[in-house]
Amino acid sequence: MKVFMIGAGDIAKSHGRAVVKLGGKVIGAFDVNKEGLRKYCMEFECDAVEYDQLEAYIEQADYVVLCTPPTKRIDYAEKILKAHKPMYMEKPIATTMEDAKVLIELSEKYNGKILVGFAHRYRPAFQKMVELVRSGILGEPVQAFSHRYGPGYGFGQRTLAESWRTDPNLACGMTIESISHEFNLLSALVGEFETIAANVACTIPSVPQYDTNTNMTMRARNGAIVTIGASWSSAVGVNVKGFIGTKGAVFLKGRNMFEFDEVVYKTIDMPTEQSFIFNDSYAKDQDGVIFNAHEHFFDCLLNGKEICTPLSEGVKVLLLSNAALESSREKKTVTLNYEVKNENICE
Numbered sequence: 001m002k003v004f005m006i007g008a009g010d011i012a013k014s015h016g017r018a019v020v021k022l023g024g025k026v027i028g029a030f031d032v033n034k035e036g037l038r039k040y041c042m043e044f045e046c047d048a049v050e051y052d053q054l055e056a057y058i059e060q061a062d063y064v065v066l067c068t069p070p071t072k073r074i075d076y077a078e079k080i081l082k083a084h085k086p087m088y089m090e091k092p093i094a095t096t097m098e099d100a101k102v103l104i105e106l107s108e109k110y111n112g113k114i115l116v117g118f119a120h121r122y123r124p125a126f127q128k129m130v131e132l133v134r135s136g137i138l139g140e141p142v143q144a145f146s147h148r149y150g151p152g153y154g155f156g157q158r159t160l161a162e163s164w165r166t167d168p169n170l171a172c173g174m175t176i177e178s179i180s181h182e183f184n185l186l187s188a189l190v191g192e193f194e195t196i197a198a199n200v201a202c203t204i205p206s207v208p209q210y211d212t213n214t215n216m217t218m219r220a221r222n223g224a225i226v227t228i229g230a231s232w233s234s235a236v237g238v239n240v241k242g243f244i245g246t247k248g249a250v251f252l253k254g255r256n257m258f259e260f261d262e263v264v265y266k267t268i269d270m271p272t273e274q275s276f277i278f279n280d281s282y283a284k285d286q287d288g289v290i291f292n293a294h295e296h297f298f299d300c301l302l303n304g305k306e307i308c309t310p311l312s313e314g315v316k317v318l319l320l321s322n323a324a325l326e327s328s329r330e331k332k333t334v335t336l337n338y339e340v341k342n343e344n345i346c347e
């Protein structure tokens, strides 16, 4: 597979390494940061592309990875989709529903094949959790949750000007950028949601739209209680996700925000808990986490398999993030009313 990269920052390196590990080749990359682009192209021995060469490189690619900041995507997405090339698009797909609408229109117009990069959905530990829930041995859903806390972007590690995440012109905050994963994972466990009540907090006064803490509760359409708690400003890290059913429960535990160390489950009939050790560390092996999603995309493109996290999932998740922010801003519970296409396609 020949892959072209738009945005050559941190996560683009993991994308490039995943493509290479799968036997593919990064044929070129584009980025507005010329020095970053030069370094990227040295690692992948690929062409550093100018803006006016984009169409030519997109044309040569089997698929294009779009991993610019989420407010800087529409122009590139249009070029990719217009050329009828499959697109691996990083999450969040955008920051506003207006941009999401443009993406839907483009995708419909050009019959787009789009994978949104909810990489945690493809990690073996989470797949195990889904397998246990969907097997039915844990019964009907009562509660599902994700709590992850740790020192994230903006927490004493980097100066604010260094990243689009804390640039006042580009920042979207944790609820849009990162809780997108939580919405994707939890709806895989309990289905869709009908209400959401959230509180978010910012710990960097100079960038008020950059929320670094969030806590919310949702009511799933099937009646289950769903909660999310997350922080990018906690000095101590932990990750725990769970599903509690009428006949059993399964928990995914990790040492830090994105660590998937162990899956533990027990049904009411089992004498003791059973544990599966994964030790899948995002901190130590970001490349490995991103690899799983590219492996799936290769499979979809080469063998006609359905994409587990298509554009529609990215749109739904952005709607939920924006509803959470509305709830926090207006101090109210927001009623959700959205349609989901292609439910349960990740078999």
Ligand SMILES: NC(=O)c1ccc[n+]([C@@H]2O[C@H](COP(=O)([O-])OP(=O)(O)OC[C@H]3O[C@@H](n4cnc5c(N)ncnc54)[C@H](O)[C@@H]3O)[C@@H](O)[C@H]2O)c1
Pocket (backbone or CB within 6 Å): 006, 007, 008, 009, 010, 011, 012, 030, 031, 032, 033, 036, 067, 068, 069, 070, 072, 090, 091, 092, 117, 118, 119, 120, 163, 164, 177
């Ligand atoms: N799926 C995951 O687990 C995961 C992990 C990390 C990041 N991400 C997502 O990937 C995206 C990028 O994040 P990152 O961590 O690589 O950020 P980054 O800042 O390291 O990289 C972004 C790159 O985009 C470039 N850029 C900025 N504006 C541009 C423009 N207009 N045109 C072209 N290039 C432009 C920057 O120069 C930079 O090199 C974000 O949406 C983020 O949420 C996903």
